[in-house]
Amino acid sequence: MRKIDLIVIHCSATRENTDYSPKQLESDHKARGFLRAGYNFYIRKSGEVVNLRPLEQIPAHARGHNKHSIGICYEGHHRTVTGYPHTGSKDLVVTFDPASLNLLSRLMGLWAPGSLRGLKRRRDDLAG
Secondary structure: OOOOEEEEEOOOOOOOOOOOOHHHHHHHHHHOOOOOOOEEEEEHHHHHHHEEEOOOOOOOOOOOOHHEEEEEEOOOEEEEEEOOOOOOEEEEEOOOOHHHHHHHHHHHHHHHHHHHOEEEEOOOOOOO
Protein backbone atom coordinates (compact mmCIF):
# COMPACT_ATOMS: atom_id res chain seq x y z
CA MET A 1 0.00 0.00 0.00
CA ARG A 2 1.30 3.47 -0.85
CA LYS A 3 1.94 5.98 1.93
CA ILE A 4 -1.19 8.09 2.48
CA ASP A 5 -1.23 10.98 4.91
CA LEU A 6 -3.89 13.32 3.52
CA ILE A 7 -7.58 13.11 2.60
CA VAL A 8 -8.86 15.89 0.33
CA ILE A 9 -12.56 16.68 0.02
CA HIS A 10 -13.85 18.07 -3.30
CA CYS A 11 -17.28 18.90 -4.66
CA SER A 12 -18.47 18.41 -8.22
CA ALA A 13 -19.32 22.15 -8.46
CA THR A 14 -22.77 21.38 -9.79
CA ARG A 15 -25.98 22.92 -8.54
CA GLU A 16 -27.74 21.13 -5.73
CA ASN A 17 -30.86 20.65 -7.86
CA THR A 18 -28.95 18.92 -10.69
CA ASP A 19 -27.96 15.25 -10.82
CA TYR A 20 -24.37 14.55 -11.87
CA SER A 21 -23.79 10.85 -12.41
CA PRO A 22 -20.47 9.02 -12.02
CA LYS A 23 -20.60 8.46 -15.79
CA GLN A 24 -20.84 12.24 -16.39
CA LEU A 25 -18.00 12.85 -13.92
CA GLU A 26 -15.83 10.31 -15.74
CA SER A 27 -16.68 11.80 -19.14
CA ASP A 28 -15.89 15.34 -17.98
CA HIS A 29 -12.52 14.27 -16.58
CA LYS A 30 -11.65 12.46 -19.81
CA ALA A 31 -12.58 15.62 -21.76
CA ARG A 32 -10.00 17.47 -19.63
CA GLY A 33 -7.28 14.98 -20.61
CA PHE A 34 -7.41 12.55 -17.69
CA LEU A 35 -7.53 8.80 -18.32
CA ARG A 36 -10.48 8.53 -15.93
CA ALA A 37 -12.10 10.37 -13.02
CA GLY A 38 -9.40 11.66 -10.71
CA TYR A 39 -10.95 10.78 -7.36
CA ASN A 40 -10.88 7.61 -5.32
CA PHE A 41 -14.49 8.01 -4.17
CA TYR A 42 -17.59 9.87 -5.31
CA ILE A 43 -20.43 10.42 -2.83
CA ARG A 44 -23.82 10.88 -4.48
CA LYS A 45 -26.53 13.12 -3.05
CA SER A 46 -28.43 9.92 -2.28
CA GLY A 47 -25.60 8.84 0.04
CA GLU A 48 -24.33 6.16 -2.35
CA VAL A 49 -20.54 5.84 -2.22
CA VAL A 50 -19.04 5.06 -5.64
CA ASN A 51 -15.51 3.64 -5.83
CA LEU A 52 -13.71 5.31 -8.74
CA ARG A 53 -10.07 4.33 -8.18
CA PRO A 54 -8.62 1.73 -5.81
CA LEU A 55 -6.68 3.17 -2.86
CA GLU A 56 -3.50 1.59 -4.23
CA GLN A 57 -3.82 3.68 -7.40
CA ILE A 58 -2.54 7.26 -7.29
CA PRO A 59 -5.46 9.63 -7.91
CA ALA A 60 -5.35 12.81 -10.00
CA HIS A 61 -7.13 15.42 -7.91
CA ALA A 62 -4.67 17.69 -6.06
CA ARG A 63 -1.49 18.64 -7.91
CA GLY A 64 1.58 18.04 -5.78
CA HIS A 65 -0.36 15.91 -3.28
CA ASN A 66 -1.64 12.99 -5.38
CA LYS A 67 1.07 10.48 -4.43
CA HIS A 68 0.24 10.67 -0.73
CA SER A 69 -3.48 11.45 -0.66
CA ILE A 70 -6.99 10.16 -1.20
CA GLY A 71 -9.50 12.22 -3.19
CA ILE A 72 -13.19 12.24 -2.26
CA CYS A 73 -15.71 14.17 -4.34
CA TYR A 74 -19.25 15.09 -3.29
CA GLU A 75 -21.99 15.40 -5.89
CA GLY A 76 -23.30 18.95 -6.12
CA HIS A 77 -23.09 20.96 -2.93
CA HIS A 78 -23.33 24.32 -4.62
CA ARG A 79 -26.48 26.27 -3.88
CA THR A 80 -28.23 28.27 -6.53
CA VAL A 81 -28.29 31.94 -5.56
CA THR A 82 -31.72 33.51 -5.26
CA GLY A 83 -32.51 37.17 -4.83
CA TYR A 84 -29.52 38.32 -6.87
CA PRO A 85 -29.53 39.72 -10.41
CA HIS A 86 -27.47 36.74 -11.60
CA THR A 87 -27.66 32.99 -11.16
CA GLY A 88 -24.80 30.70 -10.46
CA SER A 89 -22.93 28.80 -7.83
CA LYS A 90 -22.23 30.30 -4.45
CA ASP A 91 -21.62 29.10 -0.91
CA LEU A 92 -19.94 25.71 -0.85
CA VAL A 93 -22.05 23.45 1.32
CA VAL A 94 -20.49 20.27 2.65
CA THR A 95 -22.89 18.06 4.54
CA PHE A 96 -21.36 15.19 6.43
CA ASP A 97 -24.23 12.75 6.04
CA PRO A 98 -24.06 9.17 7.40
CA ALA A 99 -22.49 7.82 4.18
CA SER A 100 -19.77 10.48 4.28
CA LEU A 101 -19.00 9.94 7.94
CA ASN A 102 -18.97 6.17 7.45
CA LEU A 103 -16.49 6.45 4.57
CA LEU A 104 -14.22 8.92 6.40
CA SER A 105 -14.29 6.81 9.55
CA ARG A 106 -13.45 3.66 7.55
CA LEU A 107 -10.59 5.37 5.72
CA MET A 108 -9.13 6.98 8.81
CA GLY A 109 -9.23 3.61 10.57
CA LEU A 110 -6.86 2.14 7.95
CA TRP A 111 -3.90 4.09 9.32
CA ALA A 112 -2.24 4.24 12.71
CA PRO A 113 -3.35 7.15 14.90
CA GLY A 114 -1.38 10.26 14.00
CA SER A 115 -0.20 8.99 10.62
CA LEU A 116 -2.72 11.10 8.68
CA ARG A 117 -1.52 14.67 8.59
CA GLY A 118 -4.82 16.15 7.56
CA LEU A 119 -8.29 16.26 6.15
CA LYS A 120 -8.64 19.25 3.84
CA ARG A 121 -11.27 20.85 1.71
CA ARG A 122 -9.87 21.32 -1.77
CA ARG A 123 -8.71 24.91 -2.23
CA ASP A 124 -6.72 26.66 -4.89
CA ASP A 125 -3.44 25.53 -3.31
CA LEU A 126 -4.55 21.91 -3.79
CA ALA A 127 -5.84 22.32 -7.33
CA GLY A 128 -5.00 19.69 -9.85
